[in-house]
Amino acid sequence: MLKKMLNRFGFITKREASRLVKRSYFAAAQNNRLTNDWVTSGASPDGELIYELATIRRRARELSRNNDYAKKFLNLCIQNIIGADGFVLQNKAKDDNGTFDNLANTIIENAFYDWCKPENCTVTGLLSFKQAEDLIIKTVARDGELFIRKVFNKNFKYGFKIQLIEADYISELLNRTLGNGNIVRMGVELDEWRKPVAYYIKNITASQELYSYQLSASYNDYIRVDASEIYHLGDPERINQTRYYSWLAASMYRLRMLSGFEEASLVNARASASKMGFFKTQTDALYKGETSDAQGNVITNAEPGTFEQLPPGMDFIAYDPKYPSDQHEPFVKSILRAIASGLGVSYNTLANDLEGVNYSSIRAGLLDERENWKRLQSWFVDAFLNPLFSDWLSNSLAFGAILIAGKPLPLSKFEKFNQPLWIGRRWQWVDPLKDITANVLAIKNGLKTNQQALAEQGSDIYDTYEQLAEEKKLQEKYGLKLGDNNNGTAGQTQDANNAPNDGSNAAAKNGRKNNRTIPLFRAAV
Numbered sequence: 205m206l207k208k209m210l211n212r213f214g215f216i217t218k219r220e221a222s223r224l225v226k227r228s229y230f231a232a233a234q235n236n237r238l239t240n241d242w243v244t245s246g247a248s249p250d251g252e253l254i255y256e257l258a259t260i261r262r263r264a265r266e267l268s269r270n271n272d273y274a275k276k277f278l279n280l281c282i283q284n285i286i287g288a289d290g291f292v293l294q295n296k297a298k299d300d301n302g303t304f305d306n307l308a309n310t311i312i313e314n315a316f317y318d319w320c321k322p323e324n325c326t327v328t329g330l331l332s333f334k335q336a337e338d339l340i341i342k343t344v345a346r347d348g349e350l351f352i353r354k355v356f357n358k359n360f361k362y363g364f365k366i367q368l369i370e371a372d373y374i375s376e377l378l379n380r381t382l383g384n385g386n387i388v389r390m391g392v393e394l395d396e397w398r399k400p401v402a403y404y405i406k407n408i409t410a411s412q413e414l415y416s417y418q419l420s421a422s423y424n425d426y427i428r429v430d431a432s433e434i435y436h437l438g439d440p441e442r443i444n445q446t447r448y449y450s451w452l453a454a455s456m457y458r459l460r461m462l463s464g465f466e467e468a469s470l471v472n473a474r475a476s477a478s479k480m481g482f483f484k485t486q487t488d489a490l491y492k493g494e495t496s497d498a499q500g501n502v503i504t505n506a507e508p509g510t511f512e513q514l515p516p517g518m519d520f521i522a523y524d525p526k527y528p529s530d531q532h533e534p535f536v537k538s539i540l541r542a543i544a545s546g547l548g549v550s551y552n553t554l555a556n557d558l559e560g561v562n563y564s565s566i567r568a569g570l571l572d573e574r575e576n577w578k579r580l581q582s583w584f585v586d587a588f589l590n591p592l593f594s595d596w597l598s599n600s601l602a603f604g605a606i607l608i609a610g611k612p613l614p615l616s617k618f619e620k621f622n623q624p625l626w627i628g629r630r631w632q633w634v635d636p637l638k639d640i641t642a643n644v645l646a647i648k649n650g651l652k653t654n655q656q657a658l659a660e661q662g663s664d665i666y667d668t669y670e671q672l673a674e675e676k677k678l679q680e681k682y683g684l685k686l687g688d689n690n691n692g693t694a695g696q697t698q699d700a701n702n703a704p705n706d707g708s709n710a711a712a713k714n715g716r717k718n719n720r721t722i723p724l725f726r727a728a729v
Contacts, residue, residue, distance in 0.1 A: 249445040257376050261347050264450035268346050271459050277547050281345040282338045284577040287629025290334040294664045296623040315606045319362050327355050327367045347371050349438035349448040363603040364596055373406045389446045400431040455546035462539050469528045548576045581628040593624045630662030
């Protein structure tokens with residue numbers, strides 16, 4: 205009767221509930237002897253991090269110092285997200301008629317690159333903007349996050365510099381509810397919508413931070429900095445995540461275990477190469493050897509082609525460890541493939557292993573990897589470069605630091621001038637001829653534009669066309685005509701009939717004299 209009433213109102217008995225729990229509808233939710241060690245948590249994003257964030261950060265730093273693969277990954281982040289030349293700024297301000305204001309764009313770009321110098325960019329005066337970009341990416345990848353403070357001062361050339369602040373300065377131990385309804389979560393003050401309102405930064409002197417940051421949970425040891433003065437960089441994994449953890453986290457355990465495994469294998473291989481052994485006796489006689497060290501250990505010298513006669517009752521037992529075996533390399537490769545997957549890079553790149561790869565296989569692997577790098581480039585642009593440029597430009601215009609024809613650009617046209625386009629690093633292929641040919645065919649058949657093809661190479665179409673126009677003028681000045689010819693050379697001089705008569709081009713004279721064209725570049729013999 206009770207069961208019918210419960211079913212009528214949509215309830216079930218404890219016995220039925222227990223039976224439903226045991227009968228999982230998903231294999232991933234099964235509870236049995238094979239999944240008893242599968243520990244899970246229902247904690248919030250901040251609840252998962254609050255007591256473990258500092259440990260993850262410290263371990264990631266240790267790996268970056270002592271682990272080859274961790275260091276390689278951090279270098280890959282710098283090389284592929286920032287690149288050798290950093291992000292290239294192309295400002296795209298337009299006039300009311302829709303045409304680009306090339307003069308203003310050039311002046312703004314030149315002013316920004318002047319700000320990028322060490323003395324204008326960072327408060328320490330030690331880092332250029334390119335160096336700061338490298339350090340920012342390395343720190344975010346290793347520590348998981350980085351705080352950058354905007355520093356405004358009328359004594360600065362552009363009135364604006366940046367200060368890099370490590371995550372340790374903002375303690376995850378600071379957690380409380382404030383009187384205005386805001387909450388402080390892991391050192392970050394949030395409003396009712398969980399929007400950052402302020403950051404609590406450790407007030408610590410240079411002498412105090414020599415050996416440690418000496419963080420505490422007392423609010424008297426911190427200064428409150430408004431969120432409008434802070435860039436908080438990190439790549440979130442969950443919604444409502446206040447702080448961020450290392451990009452190495454998923455692979456850190458394997459990296460540590462593999463490092464220990466390789467160390468043990470190396471020591472074992474060294475011991476095996478030493479061909480050591482032990483002397484065993486069935487009597488009370490002691491093996492005296494040839495001499496002994498300060499601790500009384502017996503020493504016997506071994507020379508090639510010599511044998512020693514042992515005393516009666518004395519046997520020699522060789523110690524010859526066989527590891528590493530033939531299975532060592534496949535095992536290490538297997539672990540490194542898992543580590544590379546966790547880091548979002550290809551195994552061949554992380555391990556510097558190009559054995560057995562061909563054009564198709566390495567291209568397939570690099571395509572997937574480079575999409576991840578491009579995603580991180582887009583994240584860096586949206587999270588840092590665009591906000592930074594906006595703050596720099598508005599402050600520079602307000603200070604009258606950007607001049608055109610001796611007059612400052614007006615702050616009233618900030619929206620017009622605030623049109624940055626950042627061109628990130630792009631990559632050449634293993635066989636670039638195939639890709640160039642594919643681009644030519646795609647453009648010829650209307651499947652791709654010149655602008656798209658140039659953007660894929662990290663170039664700007666306006667700059668490219670401007671450079672081509674300048675080069676064309678320069679070729680005409682010197683009587684050159686660059687292009688393909690039947691001999692496959694990079695270019696050739698103009699025909700003698702079209703050469704200038706100002707006597708400035710000796711190559712053209714020689715070509716006219718011999719009635720032939722002369723290649724600009726010759727293949728080495």
